[in-house]
Amino acid sequence: MEKKIITISREFGSGGRTIGRKVAEALGIPFYDKELVDQIAMESGFAPKFVEEHGEHSPSGSLFSYAFAPQGVPGIMNGLSTADFLWNIQCNVILQLADKGPCVIVGRNADYILKDRPDALHVYVFADTPYRAERIVRLYGDSEKTPEQRLAEKDKRRRVNYQHYTGRTWGQAQNYDICLDTGVLGIEQCTDIVVNIIKNSQE
Amino acid sequence: MEKKIITISREFGSGGRTIGRKVAEALGIPFYDKELVDQIAMESGFAPKFVEEHGEHSPSGSLFSYAFAPQGVPGIMNGLSTADFLWNIQCNVILQLADKGPCVIVGRNADYILKDRPDALHVYVFADTPYRAERIVRLYGDSEKTPEQRLAEKDKRRRVNYQHYTGRTWGQAQNYDICLDTGVLGIEQCTDIVVNIIKNSQE
Numbered sequence: 256m257e258k259k260i261i262t263i264s265r266e267f268g269s270g271g272r273t274i275g276r277k278v279a280e281a282l283g284i285p286f287y288d289k290e291l292v293d294q295i296a297m298e299s300g301f302a303p304k305f306v307e308e309h310g311e312h313s314p315s316g317s318l319f320s321y322a323f324a325p326q327g328v329p330g331i332m333n334g335l336s337t338a339d340f341l342w343n344i345q346c347n348v349i350l351q352l353a354d355k356g357p358c359v360i361v362g363r364n365a366d367y368i369l370k371d372r373p374d375a376l377h378v379y380v381f382a383d384t385p386y387r388a389e390r391i392v393r394l395y396g397d398s399e400k401t402p403e404q405r406l407a408e409k410d411k412r413r414r415v416n417y418q419h420y421t422g423r424t425w426g427q428a429q430n431y432d433i434c435l436d437t438g439v440l441g442i443e444q445c446t447d448i449v450v451n452i453i454k455n456s457q458e
Numbered sequence: 459m460e461k462k463i464i465t466i467s468r469e470f471g472s473g474g475r476t477i478g479r480k481v482a483e484a485l486g487i488p489f490y491d492k493e494l495v496d497q498i499a500m501e502s503g504f505a506p507k508f509v510e511e512h513g514e515h516s517p518s519g520s521l522f523s524y525a526f527a528p529q530g531v532p533g534i535m536n537g538l539s540t541a542d543f544l545w546n547i548q549c550n551v552i553l554q555l556a557d558k559g560p561c562v563i564v565g566r567n568a569d570y571i572l573k574d575r576p577d578a579l580h581v582y583v584f585a586d587t588p589y590r591a592e593r594i595v596r597l598y599g600d601s602e603k604t605p606e607q608r609l610a611e612k613d614k615r616r617r618v619n620y621q622h623y624t625g626r627t628w629g630q631a632q633n634y635d636i637c638l639d640t641g642v643l644g645i646e647q648c649t650d651i652v653v654n655i656i657k658n659s660q661e
Contacts, residue, residue: 256642376642379631426631428582434637439459439579444658448651455647 258456259284259357260375261449262365264417266426267409268387268394268402270437270445271380275361277446282453284357291363295341295348342420366430367421376456378449379431386438461659462487462560463578464652465568467620469629470612471590471597471605473640473648474583478564480649485656487560494566498544498551545623569633570624579659581652582634589641 261278265271272288279286335343349368352358353375360369366377382390388402398405414425428434433452435445464481468474475491482489538546552571555561556578563572569580585593591605601608617628631637636655638648 379637381632383632424630427627428629428631428634428637429584429586429639431631431637432639432642434582434631434634436632436635439635440655444655452643452647 256373256456258374258376258453260353260369260372261359261378261453262369262375263359263361263378263380264364264366264431265362265380266382266387267406267413268391269380269382270390270442271378272361273442274378274380274435274437274446274449275359277442278449278453279359281446281450282357282359284359285352286359286361287352288361291348291352291360294352295344298344298348364417364420367417367423376433376449376452377431379426379428379434380437380445381426381434382436382438459576459659461577461579461656463556463572463575464562464581464656465572465578466562466564466581466583467567467569467634468565468583469585469590470609470616471594472583472585473593473645474581475564476645477581477583477638477640477649477652478562480645481652481656482562484649484653485560485562487562488555489562489564490555491564494551494555494563497555498547501547501551567620567623570620570626579636579652579655580634582629582631582637583640583648584629584637585639585641 261275263271263275263278265274275288276286345363346368349360349363349365352360353369353372366379369375370377384403384406387406391405392402400408417423417425423430426434433448435448437445440448464478466474466478466481468477478491479489548566549571552563552566552568555563556572556575569582572578573580587606587609590609594608595605603611620626620628626633629637636651638651640648643651
């Protein structure tokens, strides 16, 4: 089956976003990450920063989150919580992006949202904590929390969000078509593997 | 890090054993599967058929299983259940095989037993139920149970055994270095991916 859409789910700091960008470049197809966030933000009327922070995180259910919601929310949101409203918009945006043509989509539970598209290849990227800790400090700098705390918090938020909206277990191999440990295999090699799978499927 | 040992864990019917054999052939290194079972059997004094049936399955704890145990068992087994005794022997055999040199080891929880060897590449192979059902009927023929029942039973026994002896979750991506869906990627391509990873690590 020819594969045209690539979804990349990733542990924080594993290099999944970098692999996504490199795969898109190698194949000459669009790469959706921040662009996707912006599009979701525009469609929802939420502030882009709010979407970026909440799009893959736990459904909070807190009243506070409504403070960031667009004007006229009660009507638009149709009784949904902010998180559920955002989830619905994310699903629609991702389904539309995939319909537009070949692309790479990083994060946002796209593996689940596009699970019924036989032309989608679902990739999961992970690595052990020391590898990711070194990488996030190098790329994003230090913060008041230890790198291990930052990884644990972000991983937990992604895991809870994924479980809540998909009913699946985050990181379970059967949810994806291929899972890659970047700490062992390296980002370049993981990129090559994914690019080759796509090219082979199109021959 | 140069990789010399390949462990392959697999869902029943996914083609993991075939990939293991092909990888071993391509690299010109030994392949341990039934041979491993035989060696375990010889060392333990258990009948090969008993080892084959119980080596990856649930720890039964049933008294019945002692009927298959070697003579003089109470002394040899040192108070362990048959399953625990077999597990200890499996661990020793697998550690010794890896010490002997490059090889492919299929099943027997070798990913966990060799988790501390940095020269080991741990591969998990899986596929969806329809792909595996078609495959087991084609390879092993029909039986009184449906293919789906056979898959569910065998998967469950492997999962319970793995969980019991390793404390890990069967099929969780983080237990392995790479996970491959043979139904999507095909056995030939999965073989090539693993062979290339090993070759690249040795350059």
